[in-house]
Amino acid sequence: MTTLTSLAKVEAIALDRAQLIRTVRHVHVSPRPLIFVPLQLAGEACAPLAAMVGDDRDDERLLIAYEPRDRTERFRFAAGLGEVIVGYVGGYAAGDPGEGVPYPDAPQVWVPNAGGMKFAELLGRSTRFRRTEGPYPVPASVPLLGRWVTYLAERAQHPLSSLFLSATQALTAHWATGQSATEDQNLATLLAWIAPPPGQTGAQAALLAENPARCPPAGPVTDPDFDRDVLEGLIKAIVEARQSGNATARERAQALMARELHSVLKPTWDLMWQAVDLLRSLPPGDHVAERWKSDRFSFTGYVRYLQEGGFPQARRDAAVDAARRLARLENEAQQLAAHMAYDDPLVMAEYRMTGDAFAGPVVRAEPDRLDETGKRARLRPWITVETTDDVLAEHGADLRSPARPAQQARVIEVDRAADRTRVTIELQSGMGRKLVPEPGSVPGLGDVVCYTTFKAEFQPPPKFPDREDTPWTHGGPPPEYVPRDEEATEEWE
């Protein structure tokens, strides 16, 4: 946690209300997101119990596995969920956008918390390898669901992506509450701090929201009291009714279960839409649309891959794939950090406190300075910035300014005194082709400027060997990936 976030938490406690720690929104919010609130059976890694899902807040769909320990029931549930999710995703993949062009928009799925994301990942693992023919055939929507939720769960690991979001993560990235990070995982108390009902303080509202009878847990784990007092009896009744062949009793018990589960899920459903609305009300950062565009490209690419009959995602990355993916994720993490700092002065302030960025007025400027040491004179203006921030950069360091992100700048000298630091910077590009800078391309005397040691530019990915050339240090070339039969028929546990 940064110092500024700690400070905001202290303020949240003092003022009894969550504090905004960002001036803009750093995630994309779709105009028509799909909300997905899954519940699982306690004590099992991934036994779906129910889900409330839909892209219209007034039209929630409730899906239930009435006998969550029964394999057939699980696949019936997965098929139903598949129809909703694949149908929603497919709505964005109409027509052919043309070569090199992404679809105009992409789907966006929200779950309440990190547990919901993990659940989606496991659900994908259990369903994507299933086959529609041969032994244990399943409806076509099941493996398709598996591929899509796996795709979403993998995208969620990409720092630049907003295709698959957890509400608590998105909210805590923008607000600081007066509770601990663990308590912030609870969507109900988190929203109580951010938007307490009239007449209540954040702390009071959060205390009330902690009561599972008032605000049932947002899943995927259910309240143990509910499991013991309600769920156990209902499941038993349904199983017994089936075994005795009593269709009326079974229908009655199922209707009862549907009502109970609806009452458990509906409060979270409403909170999810509240979270979406709250985030949507923040103005988006300048780079958000650019990042969403990369999501659209990724989505378009995956639609095409499926159309061409691509395999389900492998269970494990091979050595080269793993290294490639890590390089990509690290690159994206750096880009995201830079984007956020450039878009948001409150994020930049954190870097200014750690010495990775500094800001201040230009106290000396030589906009027409020429470097004549080479064969041809080159325009190399020098400016000196005076700042009271700590400066970690030293001679030769590469700098960038949010105001002119493409302009290369290099530290010439850092002159530190007790009460201020003067940094002399040479500007090396982005000033036009002449020996006189284009108007506005060089900061003038008295302008307040900000420079950072990190850059938002895309870095070309590093070179890795091809899979077939995996070296002996990493076990040599792996076998060609083809999904195997045992993956299609393995137990769903």
Place this chain on the structure above:
Amino acid sequence: MSIAEAADRARLATEEILASMESVPRGVVVDSPPGAGKSTLVVRAATELVRRGHRVMVIAQTNEQVDDLTDVLAGHLAGHDGDLRAGRLYSESHRVGWRVERHQNVVSAKSAGELLECRVVLSTAHKWATVTSDEQWAWAIVDEAYQMRSDLLLRVAGLFGKALFVGDPGQLDPFSVVEVDRWSGLSWDPTTSAVEVLLNHNDHVPVKRLPVSWRLPASAAPVVSEAFYPFNPFTAATSPQERRLEFGASAFGDNSVDRALELAARSGWALYELPRAHKPRTDREAVRACAELAARLLERAARTVSERSPDPLPVTPDRIAVGTAHRDQASAVRAALAELGADGVTVDTANRLQGREFDVTIVLHPLSGRRDATAFHLEAGRLCVLTSRHRHACVVVARKGIPDLLDAHPSVEPVHLNVPVKFPDGWEAQQAIMAHLERHRVAAP
């Protein structure tokens, strides 16, 4: 153990390693405790391999390390193989240091193609990863291999046939800025170290050890060995009588800074303990204490007696280091030193002090003044680096109450299938070091 005995043991170990390189199918891993003569081994192995007619590429992790190795290698070559030339491959953004440029027998170039005449070429792993050539190098020597991430090894491993991996398993593990556990348990997890992945796939690769530390004094080797290398103990090459730290000027009056320094001079260790308090990272008093200890060491004209010279040598600023966990702490200590007028003292984070050596180190304890103990602050490698850089004495600056903090925060690292549990873990190592420092405590006012 006398120096002669130690030298014998070290020589035997080195010779065994060099001899084994003849016969191994793919390579050798050599574990080296702090200051055990890793660079010497790298240089000897490189010259030996060249002598046997191989072309050798040397892979280090930072430009600083490459320059250091080039310097030692060039000196060695000049003395033994006058007409052999070493190549220093460097990248656009790096300026080759003066310690490399002064050697006549080093050729520096930006592309490997210009170094074809050199039998041995040195560069960073990142630079090697950009080299595209069909030419195979018979041997690679990978220095600081435990700090190299396995995905970087993947990028360079195609260049060489066999390799000697040298490194210190006790120092900091490589890390990633993204937290993803999708690869944990995989034998090629790209976030783990090069050596780990190599050994996962090649159990025929032997792991050898260097047995004595030339750097650590007799007062430090057993402590560091027990805390960080419990299964692979090592000893100091020197006896307690062979290393001495003295002061040219005596103390004036009685103050805790002087007492801490004198205790450290006598016993090799001191814990300069500030009153218990929770403080931000750049705890002003602790930072000030680090700077005062360093400045006072210079004021009192500290000098060392060791096997290096029969006469006492002065402890100059470049022989002192202050080590911290975070960059902002380092920059605060630098500012405090500048205020006291003590210039030239090295102040850096543990990551950057890796592989370096000083006479006296002053350590701002990673857990000092903290309310919690995170995995970062508990990491065994971090404390190991900080407490094993010195030839004579180490002074640790800390707020009171670290053992209590440790007791309140047992390590809670998740356990993954197929991932061997790291032992000693940071918590255990921290406790061991604190238990030792407890006996060398000086209370600050």
